Amino acid sequence: xxxxxxxxxxxxxxxxxxxxxxxxxxxxxxxxxxxxxxxxxxxxxxxxxxxxxxxxxxxxxxxxxxxxxxxxxxxxxxxxxxxxxxxxxxxxxxxxxxxxxxxxxxxxxxxxxxxxxxxxxxxxxxxxxxxxxxxxxxxxxxxxxxxxxxxxxxxxxxxxxxxxxxxxxxxxxxxxxxxxxxxxxxxxxxxxxxxxxxxxxxxxxxxxxxxxxxxxxxxxxxxxxxxxxxxxxxxxxxxxxxxxxxxxxxxxxxxxxxxxxxxxxxxxxxxxxxxxxxxxxxxxxxxxxxxxxxxxxxxxxxxxxxxxxxxxxxxxxxxxxxxxxxxxxxxxxxxxxxxxxxxxxxxxxxxxxxxxxxxxxxxxxxxxxxxxxxxxxxxxxxxxxxxxxxxxxxxxxxxxxxxxxxxxxxxxxxxxxxxxxxxxxxxxxxxxxxxxxxxx
Ligand SMILES: CSC[C@H]1O[C@@H](n2cnc3c(O)ncnc32)[C@H](O)[C@@H]1O
Ligand SMILES: [Zn+2]
Numbered sequence: 001x002x003x004x005x006x007x008x009x010x011x012x013x014x015x016x017x018x019x020x021x022x023x024x025x026x027x028x029x030x031x032x033x034x035x036x037x038x039x040x041x042x043x044x045x046x047x048x049x050x051x052x053x054x055x056x057x058x059x060x061x062x063x064x065x066x067x068x069x070x071x072x073x074x075x076x077x078x079x080x081x082x083x084x085x086x087x088x089x090x091x092x093x094x095x096x097x098x099x100x101x102x103x104x105x106x107x108x109x110x111x112x113x114x115x116x117x118x119x120x121x122x123x124x125x126x127x128x129x130x131x132x133x134x135x136x137x138x139x140x141x142x143x144x145x146x147x148x149x150x151x152x153x154x155x156x157x158x159x160x161x162x163x164x165x166x167x168x169x170x171x172x173x174x175x176x177x178x179x180x181x182x183x184x185x186x187x188x189x190x191x192x193x194x195x196x197x198x199x200x201x202x203x204x205x206x207x208x209x210x211x212x213x214x215x216x217x218x219x220x221x222x223x224x225x226x227x228x229x230x231x232x233x234x235x236x237x238x239x240x241x242x243x244x245x246x247x248x249x250x251x252x253x254x255x256x257x258x259x260x261x262x263x264x265x266x267x268x269x270x271x272x273x274x275x276x277x278x279x280x281x282x283x284x285x286x287x288x289x290x291x292x293x294x295x296x297x298x299x300x301x302x303x304x305x306x307x308x309x310x311x312x313x314x315x316x317x318x319x320x321x322x323x324x325x326x327x328x329x330x331x332x333x334x335x336x337x338x339x340x341x342x343x344x345x346x347x348x349x350x351x352x353x354x355x356x357x358x359x360x361x362x363x364x365x366x367x368x369x370x371x372x373x374x375x376x377x378x379x380x381x382x383x384x385x386x387x388x389x390x391x392x393x394x395x396x397x398x399x400x401x402x403x404x405x406x407x408x409x410x411x412x413x414x415x416x417x418x419x420x421x422x423x424x425x426x427x428x429x430x431x432x433x434x435x436x437x438x439x440x
Pocket of ligand 1: 070089093095097128129130150151153155175189191218221306307310386
C-alpha cells in the first residue's frame with residue numbers, strides 16, 4: 001500500500017487513554033486518517049508514501065483542541081485591559097463590536113486568529129460569535145478544524161439588528177454550513193442565561209437538539225453574575241438551565257467559575273461538559289473554576305482560551321501551563337491538575353467536550369490525522385526527562401514546527417501555507433488604525 005504521508009523519526013506522545021510514549025515513532029496517514037502508529041529506528045525501511053515528513057528528533061503529538069474562542073476578537077487584542085468583566089463587556093467590548101464588527105472585519109480578524117492558532121499547534125477550535133458566516137469562510141481557507149456556533153442574544157447584535165430573529169439567524173448559519181466541509185461542524189451559541197430569556201434558551205436548545213448540534217453557553221463566569229441571577233430568579237443559573245431542559249451531553253458550559261456543589265451535581269447528572277478558560281478568568285479577575293471538583297464528579301472538562309480581548313493570545317501551550325499552576329496554588333496541593341490531566345484537557349478531553357472525541361484529540365488508528373511536530377532543539381527544552389512535563393510546563397506555541405490537519409500539511413517549518421500573513425497584517429493594520437484613531 002502507498003500511504004499519503006508518513007511522519008517519522010520523532011518522539012511520539014499519543015495521548016490515547018494509556019498515554020503511550022514512543023522514543024522514536026512513525027505515523028502512517030491515509031485518506032486524512034491515521035493508518036497506524038509504530039516504532040521507528042534508523043534501519044527501518046519506510047513503505048511507499050506520497051509525502052515523507054522527517055520529525056528530526058522533535059516531538060510528535062496530537063494537535064491541540066481549543067474548546068472556547070471568539071475568533072474575530074483578535075481585532076480587540078489589548079484594546080481594553082485590566083477591567084472587570086461587566087465593565088469590560090458593557091462599556092468597552094459591546095460598544096466596540098457595535099461600531100467595528102462587520103463582515104469584512106470579521107473575515108480578516110478570523111483569518112488572523114486561525115493563523116495564530118495553527119502556528120501555535122491548535123488543530124481544532126470551538127467558536128461562538130456573530131456574523132459567523134464570515135468566520136466559517138476564514139476557517140475554511142485556513143484549514144483548521146472547527147465547531148462554529150452562531151451567537152444568540154436577546155439584544156441587537158452585529159448582523160442581527162432585530163433580536164426576535166436571533167435563533168432564526170443562527171439556524172440559517174447551520175443550514176448553510178452543514179455538510180459543506182468535513183472540517184466545519186455547525187453549532188449554536190447562546191451568549192448566557194442572563195442575556196437570553198428562558199424562551200430563547202429553550203428555542204435555541206430545541207433547534208440544536210433536533211439537529212444533533214453542540215449547544216454552547218457562557219455560565220456562572222463572575223460572582224456578580226451569580227449573585228444577580230440568584231436574586232432575580234431565586235435559583236442558580238445551573239438549576240435554571242436544568243429546569244429548562246437545556247443541559248445534556250451536547251451542552252458545553254463555558255467557565256462555570258461560580259458553580260457550587262449543588263450546581264456541580266446538576267451538571268454531572270445531566271452529562272453536560274465544561275470549557276475551562278483559566279487565563280481569561282484570571283485576567284478579568286472572574287475567579288478560579290472548581291476544576292478538581294468537576295473532575296471528581298466525572299464531568300468532561302476541556303481547555304479554552306476565550307477571545308483575544310481577555311487573554312490576550314490563543315496559545316494553548318501557555319493555557320496548559322497556567323491551568324496546571326493555578327489549581328495547585330488554589331488548593332495548596334502540587335498534585336492537583338498534574339501534567340497528564342492538563343494535557344488530556346487540551347487534547348482528548350477537549351475533543352470529547354465539543355463532541356469530536358471519536359475523531360480527534362489523540363494519535364490512534366482510525367482517527368483523523370490532526371498532528372503537530374514540535375522543535376525541541378532549543379535551550380529552554382534541554383534536557384528532557386519527561387515529554388509530558390515539557391509539553392505542559394516548558395513548550396510554548398512558538399516551538400511548533402509543523403501542523404497537519406486531516407492529513408494535510410498547513411504549517412511547514414513554521415510557515416503557514418494557507419494564508420499570506422504579510423498581506424493579512426496590512427489588512428488588519430487598516431482596521432486597527434481606525435479603531436486607534438477613534439477609540440483611544
Ligand atoms: C455569542 S458569544 C459572543 C459574544 O460574547 C462576548 N464575550 C466575549 N468574551 C466573553 C466573556 O468572557 N463573557 C461573556 N461574554 C463574552 C463577545 O464580546 C460577543 O459579544
Ligand atoms: Zn467567551
